Amino acid sequence: MTLPMTVPAPGLPARVRIHEVGPRDGLQNEKGTVPTEVKAEFVRRLADAGLTTIEATSFVHPKWVPQLADAEELFPLVGDLPVALPVLVPNERGLDRALALGARRVAVFASATESFAKANLNRTVDEALAMFEPVVARAKASGVHVRGYLSMCFGDPWEGAVPVPQVVKVCKALLDMGCDELSLGDTIGVATPGHVRALLTELTEQGTPVAALGVHFHDTYGQALANTYAALEHGVTTVDASAGGLGGCPYAKSATGNLATEDLVWMLRGLGIDTGVDLDRLVATSAWMAEQLGRPSPSRTVRALSHKEQ
Amino acid sequence: MTLPMTVPAPGLPARVRIHEVGPRDGLQNEKGTVPTEVKAEFVRRLADAGLTTIEATSFVHPKWVPQLADAEELFPLVGDLPVALPVLVPNERGLDRALALGARRVAVFASATESFAKANLNRTVDEALAMFEPVVARAKASGVHVRGYLSMCFGDPWEGAVPVPQVVKVCKALLDMGCDELSLGDTIGVATPGHVRALLTELTEQGTPVAALGVHFHDTYGQALANTYAALEHGVTTVDASAGGLGGCPYAKSATGNLATEDLVWMLRGLGIDTGVDLDRLVATSAWMAEQLGRPSPSRTVRALSHKEQ
Numbered sequence: 001m002t003l004p005m006t007v008p009a010p011g012l013p014a015r016v017r018i019h020e021v022g023p024r025d026g027l028q029n030e031k032g033t034v035p036t037e038v039k040a041e042f043v044r045r046l047a048d049a050g051l052t053t054i055e056a057t058s059f060v061h062p063k064w065v066p067q068l069a070d071a072e073e074l075f076p077l078v079g080d081l082p083v084a085l086p087v088l089v090p091n092e093r094g095l096d097r098a099l100a101l102g103a104r105r106v107a108v109f110a111s112a113t114e115s116f117a118k119a120n121l122n123r124t125v126d127e128a129l130a131m132f133e134p135v136v137a138r139a140k141a142s143g144v145h146v147r148g149y150l151s152m153c154f155g156d157p158w159e160g161a162v163p164v165p166q167v168v169k170v171c172k173a174l175l176d177m178g179c180d181e182l183s184l185g186d187t188i189g190v191a192t193p194g195h196v197r198a199l200l201t202e203l204t205e206q207g208t209p210v211a212a213l214g215v216h217f218h219d220t221y222g223q224a225l226a227n228t229y230a231a232l233e234h235g236v237t238t239v240d241a242s243a244g245g246l247g248g249c250p251y252a253k254s255a256t257g258n259l260a261t262e263d264l265v266w267m268l269r270g271l272g273i274d275t276g277v278d279l280d281r282l283v284a285t286s287a288w289m290a291e292q293l294g295r296p297s298p299s300r301t302v303r304a305l306s307h308k309e310q
Numbered sequence: 311m312t313l314p315m316t317v318p319a320p321g322l323p324a325r326v327r328i329h330e331v332g333p334r335d336g337l338q339n340e341k342g343t344v345p346t347e348v349k350a351e352f353v354r355r356l357a358d359a360g361l362t363t364i365e366a367t368s369f370v371h372p373k374w375v376p377q378l379a380d381a382e383e384l385f386p387l388v389g390d391l392p393v394a395l396p397v398l399v400p401n402e403r404g405l406d407r408a409l410a411l412g413a414r415r416v417a418v419f420a421s422a423t424e425s426f427a428k429a430n431l432n433r434t435v436d437e438a439l440a441m442f443e444p445v446v447a448r449a450k451a452s453g454v455h456v457r458g459y460l461s462m463c464f465g466d467p468w469e470g471a472v473p474v475p476q477v478v479k480v481c482k483a484l485l486d487m488g489c490d491e492l493s494l495g496d497t498i499g500v501a502t503p504g505h506v507r508a509l510l511t512e513l514t515e516q517g518t519p520v521a522a523l524g525v526h527f528h529d530t531y532g533q534a535l536a537n538t539y540a541a542l543e544h545g546v547t548t549v550d551a552s553a554g555g556l557g558g559c560p561y562a563k564s565a566t567g568n569l570a571t572e573d574l575v576w577m578l579r580g581l582g583i584d585t586g587v588d589l590d591r592l593v594a595t596s597a598w599m600a601e602q603l604g605r606p607s608p609s610r611t612v613r614a615l616s617h618k619e620q
Contacts, residue, residue, distance in 0.1 A: 003465050003470060003471060003500045004464075004465065004471070004500045004501065004502050004505065004531075004533075005464070005465065005470075005471030005472075005500075005502075005505055006504075007502065007504040007505040007507075007508045008504050009503055009504035009507050009540070012504075154314075154315070155313050155314065155315065160313060160315075161313060161314070161315030162315075189614075190313045190314045190315075190580075191314065191580070192314050192315075192317070192576070192577050192579075192580025192581055193319055193539055193577070193580070193581065194316075194317040194318050194319035194322075194580060194581045194582065195314070195315055195317040195580060197317075197319050198317045219610060220610060220614050221314075221573060221576045221610055221611045221614055222529075222535055222570065222573035222576070222609070222610035222611060223535065223573070223576065223577055223580075225532055225533065225535060225536040226535040226536045226538070226539045226577060228536070229503055229536045229539055229540065230319070230539065260532065263531060263532035263533070266502070266531045266532070266533065267502050267503070267533055267536060269502075270500075270501070270502025270503070270504060270505060270533075271502055271503065271504045272504065299532070300529060300530060300531055300532035301531045301532055304499075304530050304531055
């Protein structure tokens, strides 16, 4: 019995690239420390399951994200895998560390709102952008691909709904400084499909190629997959997801985490959209990781398919 | 701070009627027995939260669904509420019991597949339809509104993917015998948006008015809300959901239950689609019911909003 049945919907992309954020965005929100070798095994298993872009770690100061303090040890363990392994770099010092290890893809993490820029970066939005400018310039000069994360694109826990023009302005600044792609983040999970459409429409009408836009949804209110579907209808072909639904947002305690990669793959498989991912291997990986973390995966698909194996 | 921000998407309905199934489809899958007065209070609170159609109970033989054996006691406790209170009737005996209590809306429960008809009704699909024919005819003759549930419209645990023409055939039979509306059930939660579109397209192209079609999704693989969005795009205006995500399917143990009404209301509110539901009251109701049942609600929205209140 092979399910889901594949029934394409008209007008959707033929292929989607999943940007797997579990090892970075997922594990950075874990309370306990995961051994470096377990992290490396996680990345290897994700690659083996067919994921081609796996955000491996973050070169942020260990004081801020102690969970990823082993970036220097981890990266060499996985650097030779035949997949793209972007790493987060918060500033020039982080970029130096990443480049010294041979990273070929980096990401910076900006905010669409002043409140979150202040909370997360202790800077205004513009000050944060100014900090990223030399990071992006030097990365590009080294031939390194740069992703720009933009958080709080739909709502902010302090400011409420975030106006589309405010988001578009920061998106443009990130693209103008040289970012190759953006990841539009619904950090607290409040977006709904019409809001997603509105932001994507405004960005593409003002000239941003849809190929430069990724979406990054959280499932706090159960909206992540519906929002992803709306983004696919708009032509988006890069979707962030976290294996097993790992992760959350430390500034939104109720967040139940990122869109689970398995739930995404189930939908895309049903729609006949190619991802290259082997769902059974991915579910086995997330079930294994849940054991390492000592708690069940929040992914519905992982729970359903792991249960069947029992 | 009011979230989600309301941003309509073009082409969607202005209003959706939520068919609340928590008291029936939700509670019939609970292991323990819920006191009749608690059930009545649940229905009252749902009505107070603005739900206008609340499936109250089932007049099935207590041997099969002991959880709802108190239908005769429950119905009079809620029958005067100013809302529609459909009840499930499996056969003429069930119809007699419902009519005797003054029920004005009933529902029959058919299967799109032979395997589930055999497992659930111990009949072939055609034999089950023959059993429903006098039920529907007598209900209609009494001026009673009849809903036809059709389960396993997308996948079946024994048969795998269910072909669209097979589903369309049973839908037609139910409409031909006089059902006023259908509820297309993804009983095991395997559907994806393209499959939903395909079934709705085939039904409406063959002449079924979209107003006669409701959708009933389960969140086993996290697809329920994305599927609902695809159905809204097709013009569907009746959506089944269960407060707090209560329920599941006894023949698919991994089922995590029905689409949660709160997650649905969050999306519809974001899309500017009117439902008449007060989300805060609904969340409070589901949080209260979760306490009665002694376990947390599986609804992401209930968990997120209940957490904030703490």
